[in-house]
Amino acid sequence: MTTDHHHHQHDHDSPEELPFDEKMLKIVQHWIKHNEDHALNYRNWAKKAKANSKQEAGMLLEEAATLSLAVNEKFEAVLTILKGK
Numbered sequence: 043m044t045t046d047h048h049h050h051q052h053d054h055d056s057p058e059e060l061p062f063d064e065k066m067l068k069i070v071q072h073w074i075k076h077n078e079d080h081a082l083n084y085r086n087w088a089k090k091a092k093a094n095s096k097q098e099a100g101m102l103l104e105e106a107a108t109l110s111l112a113v114n115e116k117f118e119a120v121l122t123i124l125k126g127k
Contacts, residue, residue, distance in 0.1 A: 063124065066124060067121065067124050067125070070117050070120050070121055070124065071121070073114075073117055074114050074117045074118070074121075077110045077111065077113055077114050077117070078110075078111070078114065080107075080110050081106075081107040081108075081110040081111050082107075084103045084104070084106045084107040084110065085103070085104065085107045087100075087103050088100040088101070088103035088104045088107065091103060
């Protein structure tokens with residue numbers, strides 16, 4: 043079984059050498075990108091599911107994509123706080 047997602051290997055708490063504020067900023071930016079990538083994958087699989095007569099599965103995948111992007115709204119608010127805006 044293959045997927046379109048390549049899980050990457052890295053420490054979500056690194057790099058250790060950065061000051062806390064900079065590290066937190068970078069990790070939150072990473073999470074936003076990560077969620078965007080997942081949402082795109084979910085939407086692609088939703089289309090495939092619907093094209094293969096799996097309407098309900100496709101709709102659920104669309105909802106998962108929407109929820110992933112909704113989480114990003116919280117992360118964007120965190121970035122605003124971190125940047126002092």
